[in-house]
Amino acid sequence: MTEVSSLTGRLLVATPALSDPNFDRAVVLLLDHDEEGSLGVVLNRPTPVDVGDILQPWAALTGEPGVVFQGGPVSLDSALGVGVVPGEQHDQDDQHVAPAAGEGPLAPPRTRPGRADPIGWRRVHGAIGLVDLEAPPELLAAELGSLRIFAGYSGWGPGQLEQELVEGAWYVVESEPGDVSSPDPRQLWRAVLRRQRNELAMVATYPDDPSLN
Numbered sequence: 001m002t003e004v005s006s007l008t009g010r011l012l013v014a015t016p017a018l019s020d021p022n023f024d025r026a027v028v029l030l031l032d033h034d035e036e037g038s039l040g041v042v043l044n045r046p047t048p049v050d051v052g053d054i055l056q057p058w059a060a061l062t063g064e065p066g067v068v069f070q071g072g073p074v075s076l077d078s079a080l081g082v083g084v085v086p087g088e089q090h091d092q093d094d095q096h097v098a099p100a101a102g103e104g105p106l107a108p109p110r111t112r113p114g115r116a117d118p119i120g121w122r123r124v125h126g127a128i129g130l131v132d133l134e135a136p137p138e139l140l141a142a143e144l145g146s147l148r149i150f151a152g153y154s155g156w157g158p159g160q161l162e163q164e165l166v167e168g169a170w171y172v173v174e175s176e177p178g179d180v181s182s183p184d185p186r187q188l189w190r191a192v193l194r195r196q197r198n199e200l201a202m203v204a205t206y207p208d209d210p211s212l213n
Helices: 056-061 160-166 185-194
Strands: 011-014 027-034 037-042 046-050 067-070 074-084 121-125 128-131 146-156 170-173
Touching: 011 185, 027 185, 037 067, 037 160, 056 146, 146 160, 160 170
Parallel strands: 067 146
Antiparallel strands: 011 027, 011 170, 027 037, 037 146, 046 067, 074 128, 074 146, 121 128
């Protein structure tokens, strides 16, 4: 990519200045990012809906809390699975080549020679990948280390995310496989910032309501 450097696999962490209520204190995992736009899921918006209520066959593979997460404001009637396969390399550049120009969002990456990805799972970045929820769960039962189910996703048109970055709406940081399966997702915003080895670690102490500070 020449005009847009791909942020696929990175985290967007909402800055305190971001005023959109859909993304207040949000941590977004980018599943696809190129000159045609961006797509991701919010990792810290659990809903009261149990996975078993909508995708019972997959319920046994989801960790705590075993609920559906709201991935974003787009297509809330669609489900998307993000799973971690332990032992996979975390260096995206060593694992696959970015989709060719003209390939649509979430097009399968063109893999380099090496270990084949598990059936029903497509690598997004390192150990993190998308799960085919139409596949039989038993195909992945022995491979998945964690699984999260999302209703809806977050989307940006061409250049939209880049403009928000210029405006200071997001911090961009590296993701870790454990971010997908955090047992305390409501604390993920602070946890991700706290682990940064720069001034962002201080932002984790920012009060929920600055007016009370």
